[in-house]
Amino acid sequence: xxxxxxxxxxxxxxxxxxxxxxxxxxxxxxxxxxxxxxxxxxxxxxxxxxxxxxxxxxxxxxxxxxxxxxxxxxxxxxxxxxxxxxxxxxxxxxxxxxxxxxxxxxxxxxxxxxxxxxxxxxxxxxxxxxxxxxxxxxxxxxxxxxxxxxxxxxxxxxxxxxxxxxxxxxxxxxxxxxxxxxxxxxxxxxxxxxxxxxxxxxxxxxxxxxx
Amino acid sequence: xxxxxxxxxxxxxxxxxxxxxxxxxxxxxxxxxxxxxxxxxxxxxxxxxxxxxxxxxxxxxxxxxxxxxxxxxxxxxxxxxxxxxxxxxxxxxxxxxxxxxxxxxxxxxxxxxxxxxxxxxxxxxxxxxxxxxxxxxxxxxxxxxxxxxxxxxxxxxxxxxxxxxxxxxxxxxxxxxxxxx
Numbered sequence: 001x002x003x004x005x006x007x008x009x010x011x012x013x014x015x016x017x018x019x020x021x022x023x024x025x026x027x028x029x030x031x032x033x034x035x036x037x038x039x040x041x042x043x044x045x046x047x048x049x050x051x052x053x054x055x056x057x058x059x060x061x062x063x064x065x066x067x068x069x070x071x072x073x074x075x076x077x078x079x080x081x082x083x084x085x086x087x088x089x090x091x092x093x094x095x096x097x098x099x100x101x102x103x104x105x106x107x108x109x110x111x112x113x114x115x116x117x118x119x120x121x122x123x124x125x126x127x128x129x130x131x132x133x134x135x136x137x138x139x140x141x142x143x144x145x146x147x148x149x150x151x152x153x154x155x156x157x158x159x160x161x162x163x164x165x166x167x168x169x170x171x172x173x174x175x176x177x178x179x180x181x182x183x184x185x186x187x188x189x190x191x192x193x194x195x196x197x198x199x200x201x202x203x204x205x206x207x208x209x210x211x
Numbered sequence: 212x213x214x215x216x217x218x219x220x221x222x223x224x225x226x227x228x229x230x231x232x233x234x235x236x237x238x239x240x241x242x243x244x245x246x247x248x249x250x251x252x253x254x255x256x257x258x259x260x261x262x263x264x265x266x267x268x269x270x271x272x273x274x275x276x277x278x279x280x281x282x283x284x285x286x287x288x289x290x291x292x293x294x295x296x297x298x299x300x301x302x303x304x305x306x307x308x309x310x311x312x313x314x315x316x317x318x319x320x321x322x323x324x325x326x327x328x329x330x331x332x333x334x335x336x337x338x339x340x341x342x343x344x345x346x347x348x349x350x351x352x353x354x355x356x357x358x359x360x361x362x363x364x365x366x367x368x369x370x371x372x373x374x375x376x377x378x379x380x381x382x383x384x385x386x387x388x389x390x391x392x
Contacts (some may be wrong), residue, residue: 006296148280186343187342
C-alpha cells in the first residue's frame with residue numbers, strides 16, 4: 001500500500017541524527033519482548049506485523065517513536081486475532097489506545113516464472129492495496145538480476161494471514177540515475193525483489209543513463 | 212497482561228528475552244566474523260558465498276525469519292551501505308541491535324537517493340571514483356558489510372582486529388581505513 005512507511009527517495013528530509021544520542025527508555029525492551037513472544041507463539045508472522053505498522057494512520061506513523069509503532073502493531077494484531085478487545089486495551093491503558101487501520105484482502109503470487117543472473121527485468125507497475133514489499137521507488141523501473149536468494153513466503157499473502165507459497169527473491173541492481181533521472185547521487189541501488197513483482201523485458205533494453 | 216492471561220507470556224519472559232538479546236546479539240559477533248575473514252582466507256570465501264553458514268559456524272544465532280545472510284565486500288573503490296526502507300529488518304543477532312540513526316526516517320528517505328551526500332554529512336567523504344552500492348533490505352535476506360582491513364593492522368591477530376570493527380562500519384556508514392597500527 002502507498003502509505004508513509006514507504007519513504008525511499010522522498011525529498012525534503014533533513015540530516016540524519018548521527019551519531020546516536022544517549023537513549024534509555026525502559027518501556028522499549030518490554031515492547032520488543034512482547035512482540036517476540038507473540039511471534040514465537042505464532043499469533044502472527046513478520047509480514048502481518050509489518051503490514052499492521054503500514055496500516056497505521058499516516059499522521060500517527062510519522063510522529064510515533066520506533067517502538068510505539070511496534071506497540072501499535074502488536075496491540076492491533078492481538079485485537080484482530082481475538083486475544084483482546086479494544087475496550088480492554090483502553091481500560092488497561094486508562095484512555096484511548098490508537099490502533100492501525102483495518103486490514104483488506106491480500107493476494108497470491110503469480111504463476112511461477114524464472115529469471116537468470118544477468119537478465120534485464122522490470123518491476124511491474126502495480127499498485128497493491130495490501131502488504132507489498134517492493135518499495136515505490138522501483139515501481140515500473142528496469143534493472144539487472146545480479147543474484148538469487150533462497151525462497152521466502154510470498155509477503156502479499158503472508159501479511160494477510162493467508163497460506164503463502166514461497167518464491168525466490170532476486171537481487172536486482174538499478175542505477176540510481178535510472179530511478180531518479182537528473183536528481184540523484186551516482187550509485188547502484190540493490191533491492192531484493194520477489195519473483196511475482198517482476199516481468200520480462202526484451203534483451204535489447206539499455207539503461208538510458210548508466211552503461 | 213493479555214498475553215500473560217492466555218498463558219503465552221511466562222512470568223520471566225521479558226527479563227529473559229532482554230537479557231539474551233543484550234548478551235548474545237552483540238556487535239562483537241559481526242566484528243569477530245570480520246576479523247576472522249581478514250585473517251583466514253578460507254573462512255572469508257565461505258562467508259562471502261554463504262554468510263548464514265559462516266555465522267552459524269561461529270556459533271551465532273540466526274532467527275527463523277532471517278533466512279539468509281549476505282556479506283557485502285568493500286574494496287578500495289567500492290563502498291557498500293545498507294538501509295531498510297520498508298521494515299525493521301537488521302541482522303541484529305550478528306551486528307547488534309540497529310542504532311537509532313539507522314531507524315531515522317531521514318536516513319530511509321535519503322540514503323537510497325542521495326547516498327554520497329548523506330554519507331558525507333555523516334563524516335564519510337568518499338572520492339568520486341568510489342562506486343557506492345546501496346542495499347535496501349526488502350525481503351528476508353539480511354546484509355552486513357565486510358569492511359576493508361586497515362593497512363596498518365596487517366600483522367594483527369584476529370582477537371585484536373575484532374576490537375576495531377565498529378557497528379557503523381558493518382552497516383557502511385563508516386570505513387576503517389584510517390585506523391592506526
